[in-house]
Amino acid sequence: MKQVTIGGVPEHFNLAWYLTLKHGEYKDQGINLRWHDYPGGTGAMCKALRAKDIDIAIILTEGIIKDIIEGNPSKIVQTFVQTPLNWGIHVAQHSPYQTIEDLKGTKAAISRYGSGSHLMAYINAENNNWDLENDLNFEEIKDLDGAIQGLTNGTADYFMWEKFTTKPIVDRGVFRNIGNCPTPWPCFVIAVREDFIASHKEDLKIILDIINATTAEFKNIPNIDKTIANRYEQELSDVQEWLSITEWSQSLIDKDTIMNTQKELHALNIIPEIADYEKLTFKL
Incomplete structure (x- = not known):
């Protein structure tokens, strides 16, 4: 069975990953996907990608763009949450x-x-x-x-x-x-180490197909609001408000969004240069 490691924040945004793992959907396809919580967020995950502690990260758009420009050998392969944070x-x-x-x-x-x-x-x-x-x-x-x-x-x-x-x-x-x-941009993207993309493209496609099938129907899962409220110790009314304003994505972040995000980051001196779309993304 293929071993794949993935990281993300232990928050309600990532419940879809927990559900697909719990149901054994990756193992059914011969993939042993291991989830790692990163309470420290994007900075910790950038470090983990560089150290090869994880293969995939569910990570903030602005943080991974900055880190790829600074030498992180990873690529954005998809938007995960389309709405701003x-x-x-x-x-x-x-x-x-x-x-x-x-x-x-x-x-x-x-x-x-x-x-x-x-x-x-x-x-x-x-x-x-x-x-x-x-x-x-x-x-x-x-x-x-x-x-x-x-x-x-x-x-x-x-x-x-x-x-x-x-x-x-x-x-x-x-x-x-x-x-x-x-945020003035979609909040979470899926980033993957370049060497993992090169050697495990088909496994990556399977993983994305599974998670995308779940996020596409996420809001229709019976009692999903109660599940989130219980698991993350949140008020039901807050969860319902969050669900009403949150949209997931099943596609690669577009060029205009990447370029506009970089313009904003560059204007604030957060990034030293504006990189080509192809330097930051990979279309499977």
């Missing part, structure tokens, strides 16, 4: 900060440099006309648990993370959400 902007419950403008010049908690939480701090700063040189400061906190600790003890002032994932922490009175910042 809605990043909540959070402070500690007892923080003095009440508005996004209050955060100008304070310290953002980020999981890693090059991660989504790092890059989106720039997008938020740009949206609010901050000085990108002087109004952004960072504190690395690794993951959500690190953010809770960092905001609570004051080593960082605010933290950006997907708002439905952090909603239970807000509901518990640990964080306060003081605003949201959606």
Whole structure:
């Protein structure tokens, strides 16, 4: 049986992978797909792809584009979630900060440099006309648990993370959400190491066919809202809102989206150059 490793955040976006693995759909096709959780997010997965710890990553669009340009030998083979990611902007419950403008010049908690939480701090700063040189400061906190600790003890002032994932922490009175910042592009893509594409193209096609069949019908799975609410300890009404605004994709990210995303990242000095579409993507 072929051994394949895949990584992603342990969040509701990836439930379709859990369901297909639970049902043994990959094993039925002779593929032993092993899932690895990456609570640290995109920065941790970029590192894992480079180290060959994983073959495939379900990863944020902006993060993998940046890392491929910086030498990660991987390619985007498909969009996974078509809709933007809605990043909540959070402070500690007892923080003095009440508005996004209050955060100008304070310290953002980020999981890693090059991660989504790092890059989106720039997008938020740009949206609010901050000085990108002087109004952004960072504190690395690794993951959500690190953010809770960092905001609570004051080593960082605010933290950006997907708002439905952090909603239970807000509901518990640990964080306060003081605003949201959606990505200007589709949020999650499927990235694969180039050497894996070269040697396992047919296996990759099978894996994508299986997951795409599930995501295409995901919202129609009986009681899927209750399943998500129970598994990820979220309020049913929040899950239902999230389902209503989220669309999956079964196709490769298009050239215009890739180029527009890069223009935005380049304007913020997040990437040093704009790469060709073919450098970043691979069409199976």
